[in-house]
Amino acid sequence: MPAPIDQSSRIRNPSAPRKGVSFRSSLLRNLILLILLLSSATLTISYFGAQRAMRFLCKDLVVSRTERLESELRRFFEPVPLQLALIEDWVQQGLLEDFEPATLNPLLAPILAKSTHISSINAGDAEGNGQMLLRTGDTWTNRSVTPGTPARFRQGKIHGTPLKEWTESVDYDPRTRPWYQLAMSQPPGEDEVVWTEPYTFFTTREPGITASVRAHRPSAKEIVLAVDVLLKDISAMTQSLEISPKGFAFVIDHQGQLVGLPKNERFENEKVRNESYLKHPRDLGIPVMSEVFLKATAQYGLKLSEHGYPKIEQLDPAKIRPFFWKSDGRGWWSYLRPLQGKNSPHLWIGVAVPEEDFLGELRQQQKQLLTLFLLALAVGTLISLQLAKRYSKPIEDLIGQSERLTRLDTTGTEMAPSGILELAQLGDAHERMRVALDSFARYVPDDVVRELLKNGEAAVIGGKSLSISILFTDIKGFSALSEKLSPMELTHHMAEYFDAMIGIIRQHHGTVDKLIGDAIVAFWGAPTPSETHAHDAVRSAWECHLKLQELAEAWKRRGLPPLPTRFGLATGVVVVGNVGSPSRLSYTALGDSMNLASRLEGANSFYSSWILASESTVREAGEEFVWRQLDRVRVKGRNEPESIYELLGPQDSLSDAIRSRKKAYESAFTAYLARDFSTAVQILETLPEDASAVRLTGICRDYLESPPPPDWDGVFQFQSKS
Known part of the structure; x- marks a missing residue:
């Protein structure tokens, strides 16, 4: 027997009886009258009439x-004549009388900067003097031509002063160009904007068209102003x-x-x-x-x-x-x-x-025409208004909630009450779906779910190669710690731990791949690509490290043990996508960099460090962080040696003492790689409290007593996965 309906529950029992009439009964009762009134009209609509209407x-x-x-x-095209008219007005006011770049550039460069559809502005007079202002990206180039002398060039940023100047012999005369000849061919007094036929520009060798106009300076000397438009810009518009x-x-x-x-x-x-x-x-x-x-x-x-x-x-x-x-x-x-x-x-x-x-559009228009015809009938209009009032509000509420679900917004809202049985049942089903989706979203990366919902796609097996940064974490001594707490205490303690860690990871755009016992696997750069994935990963690891130190004090006051955590970071190209079987999928990453991040996390215990990263992560994370090269290793499963680095902290907060220890250790490590073990020992002995220095000191002393073979390259071989 079904359970009784809980009035306080947000999900009603679908088998519980409801008062009201079914949607079908209500719709049929109201449409019968419409069918009787419109049957004669609908019989006159023939197939050939519909085809003719479709053709129209x-x-x-x-x-x-x-x-x-x-x-x-x-x-x-309309802005081009307007820009020419503006420049022509300046000419008539005498602003361009001297025809020199010092006068032209301050006026014309802003036009070129704001008018992205214009590639260059030209001017020429009857004596063969010419000026050109050409935009190439964010750079402008000015060319001044005077007959009998080399052309003068100036170049600079669009919003800046000239960066360089030079002269060059150029076989260019503005009077021979199509834009000049076309403008000058206009009858006197008819100084209208004219457009050339498409042609290849002299300077850039690119095809385009030019708008030009004849202008009169106060000195009565005529000049021709021209604006160039590239065919590639016209094509960009037609193709888009x-x-x-x-x-x-x-x-x-x-x-x-x-x-x-x-x-x-x-x-x-x-x-x-x-x-x-x-x-x-x-x-x-x-x-x-x-x-x-x-x-x-x-x-x-x-x-x-x-x-x-x-x-x-x-x-x-x-x-x-x-x-x-x-x-x-x-x-x-x-x-x-x-x-x-x-x-x-x-x-x-x-x-x-x-x-x-x-x-599809024509069929929709046919429906719209039929709807307009129905609305023209007085009786049909009255009935339609009544139906819209009774049915639209609950449906609109469902549509609004469905839209929110597509954005993974699973907050519930009250649906308008409806006397229609099917609408009420639909509302209940929709609410159950919302609750189910809310629960489901807690088990998978929400970024992945949002991406699927946004694109209207189903999750299928597949992946693609992406460059991402990966993080592996592990709690030091977790097995011993878990034995000291009851299952309930351990569960709540770990919940607080995961909430803090995952919150920081998501704050820096990370995707939590999975939780493996006490470990977290996360990555940056997928499903949403990011140019700063390495930086975000390092920043997350460091902030998690600091947050755990802060929480350790609070836990200590509550009688709970601290949860010291080691971090391993690696960056590289992996396959990211949905992995599994058709019945069970997991959005994850596969590849050598995933394995490397896991190995580096485990290597922390060997080097007595907290955050280790691969060389690729250090290189791509930028200069905000300070690293110390600990060693060169060859981890299990990889043939090539890998330099590993310990994260010391951000540049702006690192103490001089830590910087000094970093410098000393790396100097010793350089001597170690050069087989100068005695020098390395002398330096390392100044770092008696540095566990990594103590480890390297022991190795150097062993090599002083028993030198390594001639082919020794300083690479440490990890025989285990951790």
Whole structure:
């Protein structure tokens, strides 16, 4: 028999009787009237009518995608004429009269710094004098050209003063450049912004387009101002635009040459990408791009050039409309039209979208149209409002709690009461799921669970190679300690210990892999990658060491034994992922560095140390910490020797005495490796209270009495795993 319902419990007994009507009965009772009212209307909706509506919707959707592309391009290009207008205004005010870098750079450099879509700003006059300000990363380069003299170059940081200057002979005359000639060809009094055809820039040898304008200085000398835009920046925009899951966008000039590349895996290669600019789509080696233009040629009635390419400039605007075509049995919708907008370059934009990308959205639109039709009916509206009021609140509460669960937020909230049996049962089931997930999260690394929930993935067997830092801990003398406490006392004592240790590890972004008896295994750098995983691991070990010293005093006052803990740290590439069987998984790391961290933890007992780390950990942890090289060892399972280091503490808190002992020990160790055992003994005898120094002193004295063989390399061989 089921247990009676506990009214104080947060989870109600699902078998307990509830008052109310079932969701199905309530829904059927209210929908019967709607069915009677709408049956005549629904019978008139035919298959062919739906297909026709779908085709119209496809056209609208491909047009909307194209308009979105056009809107993005306008936003991309619109700042360029505005910047030119600003510079032209400065020219007319006489601010750029002397045409010298000292005047130009302070005005133009801020524009270049803030306008990431602009690669360079140029100016030239009728005498052949020219100025260029070019941005390369966070560096600007200024080139001053005067006929008959070498060009002067200045270079510096975007927000700084020039770092270096030099002269160089350059065969450059601004009057021969397309942007200058195009601006000067405008009729007098019509000083509008003009755009060049795509061409290769003189300085960077990169393809792009230029906007230029003729400006008048107070001295009546005309100059031409120009702003360069790289095709790679246009392509970055077209490739980043999410047209549809499998659709793509592109931009061409009136000759059909590619200005903005479509999103395609071929263009992930920089060399291929650079070679594809200003090519005709037919020459890219991408079948669907070739077919788009073949279909556009037929659809729009385009004539072919002498090279067999469609003449885009002859496209009749009256024929511009979306068109449907098929490739390998797959339906596509495409649209090609000129870029609209004042002061925009003369370019053509196009999109191509597989019909299958629209199906889900089109079905959703059909449902929305049907919903709008239903809402138009007065009776249907009244009934829908009543149903929404009765059903929506409990469902919204469940949705909100489900959203929190996806973030592993398992705090419970009260659900709005509902008279619908199924909704109440669903709320109970959801609450049980929340409690189960809350319990489950305590057994596995919560970072891993959050990652799975965030991505909507199931945990499956698999892993990947990552560079991480690993920590192994072990309590010194735990077996003897555990015999002195009752099971309950030991459990509570260890709970307080683990809470402190794990709290510090998580505070520094560590993932607790597992607890093995009194030992903790943790790592940094997975599942969330980190550039500072070694530093975080070392910082965690040191803070745990200090925290245990603090807790030891508190435990002593309560009559509890201290829990001195040894730490082993290693950094390296391991396999991180889900390991186990399909029925039982563990998120862990496997590899040589895991074994090394375990060996180093065990080596603490041999060297009378507390925190040992591998050379890779010391190297990647940075200069915040002070280390002492204790030895060179060859641990079991590894052929290569490993330098091991003892953590002495942070740089900013280390005493002079500890620094002095470190220096003395390492000097002795250097002499030891050089077989100068007598010198090593003399130094080590100044450290009588240092256990590691005492150990090394004994070894040196043994070697003084019985020298090691000639091939001795100073590497200590660990025969055991600890």
